[in-house]
Amino acid sequence: MSDVARLAGVSHQTVSRVLNDHPNVRPETRTRVLEAIDTLGYRRNLVARALVTSRTRMLGVVSFDTTLYGPASTIYGIEQAARTAGYFVSIVSLKSIDADSVRDAIGYLAEQGVDGVVVVAPQRSAARALETLPQGMPAVAVEGTHRADVSVVCIDQIEGARLATRHLLDLGHETVWHISGPSDWLEAEGRMDGWRAVLEDANREVPEPLPGDWSPRSGYLAGKRLAEIGGVTAVFAANDQMALGALRAFTEAGLKVPEQISIVGFDDIPESEFFSPPLTTVRQDFDAVGRHSIEVLLRQIDASGPGVYERLVVRPSFVVRSSTAPAS
Secondary structure, eight states, X not given: OHHHHHHHTSOHHHHHHHHTTOSSSOHHHHHHHXXXXXXXXXXXXXXHHHHHHSOOXXXXXXXXXXXXXXXXXXXXXXXXXXXXXTOEEEEEEESSOSHHHHHHHHHHHHHTTOSEEEEEOOBHHHHHHGGGOOTTOOEEEESOOOOTTSEEEEEOHHHHHHHHHHHHHHTTOSOOEEEEOOTTBHHHHHHHHHHHXXXXXXXXXXXXXXXXXXXXXXXXXHHHHHHHXXXXXXXXXXXXXXXXXXXXXXXXXXXOTXXXXXXXXXXXXXXXXXSSSOXXXXXXOHHHHHHHHHHHHHHHHHHTSOOOOOEEEEOOEEEOOSSOOOOO
């Protein structure tokens, strides 16, 4: 920093202000300092900075099964939001979620000196594992828990399922069948609850859900069963991949979509608009989840102690495409 100050013809303190985006620096002075930094190839020593500020500007993220679209998109949103806020991210991806694995992951991140952690906790076991958080560790759960002492950022899964089910009933379908996600996933539970609530409120038959595991194959097998049942005209699949599998099964059974059977998915994966036909689905705003997660976590870090725990719910939106039509 002294070398930069000499080359730019300013004080050491002015260089510090430029590096920390302090507003009280004249534009021409800021430009001169930044040019000197580029000329000298200066990089801040983050270790030394952490010793002075007691902050590493490093955040930890714990997640499970990052091959799935939802968790992967959530982590991407978190990482982008953290970078915008001037933080680096260290990610631990777990093969299984339980109290021991989450505790070990958070312990590993704590040893790295992270300023706080985000736990992507879409399963009941992950939500229970949040009880192992170290005392005083700033933390936020994504899709995680109803505990009063943990901040949560989540998407309104129930409302998303309501949007999907209402859409199909409004098209004149007598009832809506459901291909559900895994029973231990909180997201699957919320989507099933929203679907069932709309049917019950409308005094419609509530068919037995067909279980899936988020994969296209499970949607395909469920779709084959629905085709065999006969008389099914509307289906809500708990994610787009299972909807894709069901579409294949309906085509093989000679059922035309949407003329004979309508289907709605959930997630709005990038491929959804290129399905045949393009898929009507519920869109989740993962960028908003990432942004709010980092905002909530940084408020906890800045509080430097127990603060007010927050619960922020992000509303989904509905995307109508060609896989749904009025009942014939």
